Amino acid sequence: MTKKVAILGSTGSIGRNALEVIGALAPAFEVVAMTAHSKVDLFCQQVRAVRPKYAAMTDSVAAQSCRKRLQGTGVEVLSGPNRLVEIASLDEVDIVLCAVVGAAGLPAALAVAKAGKTVAIANKEPLVIAGELLTEAARRSGATILPVDSEHSAVFQAMQAGSAAEVEKVILTASGGPFRKTDTAHMQRATVEQALNHPTWTMGPKITIDSASMMNKALEVIEAVWLFRLSVDQIDVLIHPESVVHSMVEFVDGSVIAQLGTPDMRLPIQYALTYPRRVAGVADRLRLDRLGKLTFEPPDLKKFRALALGFEVARRGGSAPVVFNAANEAAVEAFLAGRIPFGAIVELIEHCLDVHNERTHLSLDDLLAIDDWSRQEVARRLADAPQTVAQK
Ligand code: NDP
Numbered sequence: 001m002t003k004k005v006a007i008l009g010s011t012g013s014i015g016r017n018a019l020e021v022i023g024a025l026a027p028a029f030e031v032v033a034m035t036a037h038s039k040v041d042l043f044c045q046q047v048r049a050v051r052p053k054y055a056a057m058t059d060s061v062a063a064q065s066c067r068k069r070l071q072g073t074g075v076e077v078l079s080g081p082n083r084l085v086e087i088a089s090l091d092e093v094d095i096v097l098c099a100v101v102g103a104a105g106l107p108a109a110l111a112v113a114k115a116g117k118t119v120a121i122a123n124k125e126p127l128v129i130a131g132e133l134l135t136e137a138a139r140r141s142g143a144t145i146l147p148v149d150s151e152h153s154a155v156f157q158a159m160q161a162g163s164a165a166e167v168e169k170v171i172l173t174a175s176g177g178p179f180r181k182t183d184t185a186h187m188q189r190a191t192v193e194q195a196l197n198h199p200t201w202t203m204g205p206k207i208t209i210d211s212a213s214m215m216n217k218a219l220e221v222i223e224a225v226w227l228f229r230l231s232v233d234q235i236d237v238l239i240h241p242e243s244v245v246h247s248m249v250e251f252v253d254g255s256v257i258a259q260l261g262t263p264d265m266r267l268p269i270q271y272a273l274t275y276p277r278r279v280a281g282v283a284d285r286l287r288l289d290r291l292g293k294l295t296f297e298p299p300d301l302k303k304f305r306a307l308a309l310g311f312e313v314a315r316r317g318g319s320a321p322v323v324f325n326a327a328n329e330a331a332v333e334a335f336l337a338g339r340i341p342f343g344a345i346v347e348l349i350e351h352c353l354d355v356h357n358e359r360t361h362l363s364l365d366d367l368l369a370i371d372d373w374s375r376q377e378v379a380r381r382l383a384d385a386p387q388t389v390a391q392k
């Protein structure tokens with residue numbers, strides 16, 4: 001029977017890769033709903049090609065323009081952020097691919113988890129800020145949360161070699177990003193262009209900046225805690241510049257099981273869709289004979305302060321990961337807009353964590369309020385002390 005998929009964030013890097021994967025898997029899989037935020041041209045093009053039953057743009061101005069452009073195609077374009085939740089909860093959808101960027105994807109991810117569907121989750125920020133709510137909602141409804149993030153897909157695959165109780169630790173690999181060999185002073189003054197120049201992966205701008213600061217790995221540590229029910233002490237990070245070993249699981253007997261592949265997101269996307277089966281697909285094949293060698297080194301936690309903070313925040317739990325994530329989203333936006341230097345991103349995150357009063361046992365409304373507070377604190381800091389931040 002055809003599996004019906006909804007893609008939240010079809011115009012993004014993950015969304016575009018997913019359309020390619022699903023196109024190659026037809027007729028076993030079919031996209032019945034897709035959403036985008038602002039990219040009208042690309043979204044109209046995708047909708048014309050895919051002809052989904054439901055299409056939605058969360059930005060209402062973009063939706064209006066898209067609606068005009070798609071007149072006569074028979075596809076109705078829905079509008080506004082609430083449409084994500086509606087699409088995520090549609091009865092006729094089997095699998096929802098959450099590929100929106102940032103905390104904006106949280107309400108929809110929660111809706112899919114509550115609806116008891118399969119959640120293929122690329123969008124890591126909701127797991128970071130609301131891991132407990134999401135996993136608890138999935139447990140109650142019987143929903144399955146499947147990782148799309150390459151490291152977590154690798155861990156998920158490696159974990160099938162033993163039982164959960166036999167897992168000793170998880171080793172998340174990281175490319176080290178564009179500044180692996182750059183000294184701290186130069187890294188702090190890096191330009192947007194330099195920070196966007198990722199050595200191995202092609203991804204959307206926000207996660208690419210997060211990879212440069214290693215905030216991405218920090219978020220992934222917290223993501224792993226929730227996806228696999230691990231304690232923070234069970235998670236190690238290892239720099240692996242070739243991005244071929246996507247992560248590893250060490251079992252109690254000392255065996256280390258790894259998953260390898262080229263740095264190509266089409267593979268983990270496909271695995272989340274076809275799980276528990278494997279089928280031929282479009283992802284590039286690994287040629288280890290051409291690569292010759294694979295290298296590993298420990299991460300520099302003094303230089304990449306965001307990663308050190310990530311471990312700390314993961315241990316603290318409660319509101320700390322919410323503040324950590326939202327401050328980063330606001331700071332990355334300011335960096336991409338040319339308002340702050342690269343080094344100020346982590347400084348702003350540290351500032352928000354310092355002035356925040358920590359809380360535990362948070363409802364969705366509490367989480368959203370703390371997320372909002374953190375973004376505003378970044379804005380206040382930038383307005384009050386622009387010089388200090390700019391010189392960092
Ligand atoms: P992109 O920036 O490329 O795409 C983001 C998608 O989300 C776009 O479709 C965008 O629409 C939509 N979007 C943006 N803002 C909003 C909003 N406020 N409300 C609803 N939709 C919105 O991101 P990526 O594809 O790179 O990443 C998506 C998620 O997957 C992130 O959480 C990232 O961490 C994770 N991920 C990504 C990987 C990658 O290889 N790219 C690897 C592992 C994880 P539009 O473009 O129309 O504005």
Ligand code: MG
Pocket residue numbers: 149150151220
């Ligand atoms: Mg990843």
